[in-house]
Amino acid sequence: MARFSVRYVAGPAGLREAVVEAADAAAVAGELKVRVADIVTLRALDAVPAPRAAARPARAAPVASSRKSDFPLRLFCQELSVLLESGLPLYEAIQTLAEKEDTPATAAVLSAVLQGLEQGQTFAHALGSQPQAFGRLFVASVEASQRTGQIPQALRQHAEYLTWLNGLRDKLVSAAIYPVILIVASLLVVSFLTIFVVPRFAQIYEDMGGELPLLSRWLLNVGQAVGGQPMVSLGVLAGVIGAAVWAWRLPATKALVADMLWRMPRVGTRIRLMELAALYRTLGLLLQAGVTVVPALEAANGLVNPSLRGALQRATQSVREGQRLSDSLQAEDLTTPVSLRMIRTGEHSGELGGMLERAATFYDEELARFTEWVGKVVSPALMLIMGVMIGTIVVLMYLPIFQVAEQIQ
Structure with missing residues (x-):
């Protein structure tokens, strides 16, 4: 038998330390009656530990940055869940990911998380110390999963959530990129x-x-005025494009465009469904990770569209006062007939998180069909409009020639 110093997560009690006698390192979790994934650090006391500097080059203490980083969160969740399910303790699994990482910024974030674990912080607290890499939603999921001992499952579910989110973003970009190219070219x-x-x-x-x-004369007058100073005209055109890009980045402009889209009869309904699907999936992710309803609503509030934020805040307050989630969401028009029945079924069966996920999936398929329809309708319409515009200019330029030819005849 050998002695091991172990630091582990003991459910709601949080982080604990103990000295355990076991046949080997693999038997430590069994002696403590915890999952291997709940073990943060494990060190054999009867052996002389190798100095850390010999294991890998010493790194300078990472400095947290307030800027948004390009940390690959989805890949991190996938790889860490695989390592934890393979039996590696949490600290060793993250250390393995840090040692293989060749991107300095990502390695610095992982080193900071390891440093937090070494100082006795819980996994969620160590992640929360790096807000530029780990959002509130992810930290809340991990914090809840620590209490239930389901960190690998929470990581896998969050990776699936990020995959869905990236897929939705890619669909929207794919639907918009061809019309944008067509407009710019025209x-x-x-x-x-x-x-x-x-x-x-x-x-x-x-x-x-x-x-x-008349129309030809008007076009030619405009052409003479613009063509007389081509560099000035190009500068003005570049300035207009720059001003448009700058205005688009303003939150007020985006809010105005979003409000206009929401008011469009058919488009507004689909945008609302897309926002509700994102809300349901976020709530389902948190509830399945072990987060209770009110904290899940509060975490989701910072991720929804501003147009839904006030309604979600009021729904959160209703749940806090004792109302059921389904009734609170229905009162604030945050449900549809289908989703309302699914949420109520989840409340009765105790599968609320899973039912919210199914409601989101139900609307994902409808939104995919709508996106395909928009692509089929908008692109030909834009081609027709731009073709008419360019054709009109060409016809107005050649119209006087046709008149001269008629006069000669």
């Missing part, structure tokens, strides 16, 4: 015609003399 063609081509036609018609059609 505007560039119109700008080229107006700045460089129309002024040449204007000079030709001026030399020819004669009366021009």
